Structure formats: structure tokens, C-alpha cells
Amino acid sequence: MAKQEVTYDSIIKEVNARQFAPVYYLMGDEPYYIDRLSDYIAENVLTEEERGFNQMVIYGQDTDIGSIVAAAKRYPMMAEHQVIIVKEAQTLRNMDELVYYLQKPQPTTVLVFCHKYGTLDRRKKVAAEIEKSGRLFESKKLKDAMLPTFISNYVRSKGSAIDMKAANMMVESIGADLSRLASELDKLIIAKSRGDEPITPELVEECVGISKDYNVFELKNALMVKDVVKANTIAKYMEDNKKTFAMPMVLAMLFNFYSNLMMAYYAPDKSDNGIAAYLDLRSPWQAKEYQTAMRYYTAWKVMYIISDIRKYDALSKGYGANATDKGLLRELIYHILH
Secondary structure (H helix, E strand, O other), X not given: OOOOOOOHHHHHHHHHOOOOOOEEEEEEOOHHHHHHHHHHHHHHOOOHHHHHHHEEEEEHHHOOHHHHHHHHOOOOOOOOOEEEEEEOHHHOOOHHHHHHHHHOOOOOEEEEEXXXXXXXXXXXXXXXXXXXXXXXXXXXXXXXXXXHHHHHHHHHHOOOOEOHHHHHHHHHHHXXXXXXXXXXXHHHHHHOOOXXXXXXXXXXXXXXXXXXXXXXXXXXHHHHOOOHHHHHHHHHHHHHOOOOOOHHHHHHHHHHHHHHHHHHOOOOOOOHHHHHHHHOOOOHHHHHHHXXXXXXXXXXXXXXXXXXXXXXXXXXXXXXXXXXXXXXXXXXXXXHHO
């Protein structure tokens, strides 16, 4: 029988059912879910009165495995459990020393390791022992195509809704920083005048400082249909507001769009569903923008555009003749459109 995958939702479900594992090892490149899970465990295993004597947070750089094991072996005071949260666990040395404890963990202790921006080597014995006696959870970075879904689900979990254009504005401006996305969404939910109305592009513009007319999402839409005036107007606005629209962020969006467009030409099925499946998009409606762009660009032109984006990325970083990115975005836009 295949072992069930440990997910964010499965851990939340276990904690809610008060079926605590003796060890949780939370690791991965996406810190958002690591923080959410460690906070959830900290807030839901013990009552507020029990936490004073039975909950501690320690940092990997300030301790060692021997000290963690000694603390874990202690019994709780006037409570059923004690909770120990080890933050910055990636700085701990000699993790193999934890193996002996894992083979017979203290059942009244909930030991949580938070290992950010990396993973435990699953080939090592300590990883195998964690999987046997506890939960080994990997928090992976979300693909860009999944970010609108994350936003919609997050807002829905708060009893609200968001307009699709508003969600795309958030994605294109903030990117895959889930912690910042969640923080900004919380502000938007509070700022809404009525609880039953969705978050709109106008509200995003007002509260987050993202223009509904001048953003990377609208730049992509203008380029998609070769709207020369609109594309150049947005590019000029971005060059005048470099703190908001950093060149690497804009180029990353353009590279992602035109790379996907290049792949779309090779899709055996050019229908909405066929392109969505070939590009691993979250829904067929996203394929429509690639179908639209294919009417304006040939495959050969897209290949040259991708080459130009790489060239201007290098120029923006100081390679070549230009040591500044002044005017580079509008130069690139010219090459894309002509």
C-alpha cells in the first residue's frame, strides 16, 4: 500500500482532530506554508493557560540536537502535551543524532522543526525515521499558473471573493511571494465597504498601489494584440516608476509569456483544452490569450523575441555597452512589435 502524501491540509486536519504526531519536520523553498503550519500547531495544541509552562520556541543557531532531545524528553506540566518549535532548523548540525530519539519519541511532546529554503536529504536515515514516527512535509514553490487559484482560495477561506482581473493584477505585481500576497489580501478584505462584494481592480489600485491600467498584466495584453500606443504608454509609465516596476520583474513576465507562446505552436491540439493541457495551465480560459497572440505573431518572430528578451535582460544588468536600463524597456517593446 502506497504511503499517503503529507500535505498542508492533512496536517491541519490531524491537528483539528487532536491526533498529534510526535514530530513534524516542515521543510522546503516556500516559507509561507512552513510558517502557517508552525503557527497553527502553536495556537491549537495547547490552551492559552497551558502554553506558559509547556510551549517553547528555540532557534537552530542557538542550540544543538542534544539540547533539543533533552527538552523533548521532559514531561508536560499540568497538560497533556508540550510543544517545542525549532525555528531555523536548517542551521542545525549533526541531524543524525536525532535518530535515536525518533525511534522512541516522547508521546506527550509535539516537536516541530522549521527548515526553510532547503530540504532534508531524504536518503538519510533521519529522514526515514521522521517519516516512520512523524510527518515529513515539503513546502514547494507554487507555479505561476497556480497563483490566481491560491489567491481565490485564500480570499474564499476568509468568506470573500475577488475579481479575476484584480487577482491577475496582484500576481503580476507581487509575484510568487505568498506571505506578501496574503498580507495584501487581508488589507483588501478589511478595506471592502460591503462584505458581499468581490475585491475589484479599483480597490487593488487604491489600497495596494497597483495601477489597474499600468501594470505588467495590461502590458502583456497590449503586446498580445500589438496595441502599439498602449504598450508604449505603459512601458513609459513603468520606466518612470522603476521602484514599483523593476526591470527583472517585467522581463520575467515577458519571457514567461513568449516562452509559453512558443510552446503553444507545438501543441498537437490547438483548442483551448489542448493548449491548456500542453502548457499545464490551470484552466482552458487561460489558453485563449495564447490563441489570440498566435494570430499576431509567427513562430519565427516569437523565437527572435525570446532572444531579444535575453539580450535586454543582460543589458539591464550592466553587460554590454549600456550600464543603465534607461529606455531599455521601450527599446525592447519596439523590437517586439516590429
